[in-house]
Amino acid sequence: MGKIEALCISTRRGIQKEAVPAARFIVGWGIEGDAHGGDWHRQVSLLSADKIANFRKCGAHVGFGAFGENMVVSGFDFAKMPVGTLLRSGEVLLEMTQIGKECHTHCAIYHSVGDCIMPREGVFARVLQGGILQTGDELVMEERKEPRPYxxxxxxxxxxxxxxxxxxxxxxxxxxxxxxxxxxxxxxxxxxxxxxxxxxxxxxxxxxxxxxxxxxxxxxxxxxxxxxxxxxxxxxxxxxxxxxxxxxxxxxxxxxxxxxxxxxxxxxxxxxxxxxxxxxxxxxxxxxxxxxxxxxxxxxxxxxxxxxxxx
Structure with a gap:
């Protein structure tokens, strides 16, 4: 079981995301108002809260959303969970679709401190069931009713x-x-x-x-x-x-x-x-x-x- 520590969005790509108290998740799209939403597999990005905490211990002063993540969650090590994992919070159901990402152009954090954790620690998901989530909501893994297709x-x-x-x-x-x-x-x-x-x-x-x-x-x-x-x-x-x-x-x-x-x-x-x-x-x-x-x-x-x- 995990806890949503932050929900973050940005209205355009290429800038840091800002924390918001609540967010609406739309099926097949992502988060309402977020520039990274769309009909693709990387609709929502997630990052483990402890990975951000460890990054801060190295002297980097970063806030939630600085790595481009939509959700910061405590209690999970997302990078060790397989693609296809289902994550449930209230009415919202997410399916993990990718672990890490390619970094084509280094972000501001990388240029500032020489490192960024999103390419290796961040994961991505698509929205299977929509609804509204708030900071502090619980997030749990949900068992599949049927085997995932190859x-x-x-x-x-x-x-x-x-x-x-x-x-x-x-x-x-x-x-x-x-x-x-x-x-x-x-x-x-x-x-x-x-x-x-x-x-x-x-x-x-x-x-x-x-x-x-x-x-x-x-x-x-x-x-x-x-x-x-x-x-x-x-x-x-x-x-x-x-x-x-x-x-x-x-x-x-x-x-x-x-x-x-x-x-x-x-x-x-x-x-x-x-x-x-x-x-x-x-x-x-x-x-x-x-x-x-x-x-x-x-x-x-x-x-x-x-x-x-x-x-």
């Missing part, structure tokens, strides 16, 4: 696609196939064949969004710009070679050119990352190889090992 991200790698010279057909196809199988596709990205950008997004999707599976399409061949496998291996904790091997073996039955695919499959933390080729037809065929069996390993990643010996 969450996926689709990443298309194509220089021409980013320049508008080629229509991305593979990414939408993969997303559609995932949704048919019951996945919630939380992000669809179109990126250039740039290794650093790919690594940054794979890390973000795995670490901050905590998706169960990332499927990439494109960049697995012999062209100088085909660096998807290298970027994927660079962020991997462990390899899962069997997925890529099975895809190549099945694809060889259709074309001998499949032997030249350099696609890999790996794990980063609790996320499975699978490279697919760029062709829409090949993507569908490759997904048919492993998607029917993928739920068991994803369950192990999410919930841990159980006795899975066949009876």
């Amino acid at each position: 969450r996926a991200a689709v990443v298309t790698l194509s220089d021409k696609g980013c320049r508008g010279q080629r229509r991305d057909e593979s990414g939408p196809l993969i997303a559609s196939e995932l949704e048919k199988r019951g996945f919630e596709v939380v992000e669809k990205l179109l990126l250039p064949d740039d290794e650093e950008q790919i690594k940054v997004q794979l890390c973000r999707l795995s670490d901050q969004r905590q998706v169960d599976i990332i499927i990439t399409t494109g960049g697995t061949g012999f062209a100088p710009s085909d660096i998807t496998p290298e970027a994927t291996l660079a962020v991997a904790d462990r390899q899962v070679p069997g997925v890529a091997e099975a895809i190549r073996a099945e694809s060889l039955k259709k074309t001998k050119r499949a032997m030249y695919s350099r696609a890999v499959s790996v794990l980063r933390k609790k996320t499975l990352i699978v490279n697919l080729p760029g062709s829409p037809k090949a993507c569908r065929e490759c997904m048919d190889v492993f998607m029917d069996t993928v739920f068991h390993p994803l369950e192990l990643l999410r919930y841990g090992a159980r006795d899975c010996a066949e009876q």
Whole structure:
């Protein structure tokens, strides 16, 4: 159980938030009057009160809202709670959607003291049920009535696609196939064949969004710009070679050119990352190889090992 120590909003982005005695939470939007509200996954930001207290002990004089947080709560270490956690306060129900964030432009606090805790300690949520909250209200974790669906991200790698010279057909196809199988596709990205950008997004999707599976399409061949496998291996904790091997073996039955695919499959933390080729037809065929069996390993990643010996 936690306690809301402060509620903060700002009327425009790029400035510190100011504490308010009460705030109205709007479903699918965020906090009424706050500039960061919108139809996206980062509608409300939360920060643990003890993290701010520790920051102050280092000599930084910061008030509530200084880090851009909407809610300061005591009693929880949000950064250690998994994405998908439900938080209830009265009528308001929030679902955590992201841990930490990228800091593209350092805030005033960082420039002042050389550090900011929001990128590593702050979390984000979306509003599932709305209502009015006040400072001092209790916040509790709520148990889910049904299991959370597996969450996926689709990443298309194509220089021409980013320049508008080629229509991305593979990414939408993969997303559609995932949704048919019951996945919630939380992000669809179109990126250039740039290794650093790919690594940054794979890390973000795995670490901050905590998706169960990332499927990439494109960049697995012999062209100088085909660096998807290298970027994927660079962020991997462990390899899962069997997925890529099975895809190549099945694809060889259709074309001998499949032997030249350099696609890999790996794990980063609790996320499975699978490279697919760029062709829409090949993507569908490759997904048919492993998607029917993928739920068991994803369950192990999410919930841990159980006795899975066949009876």
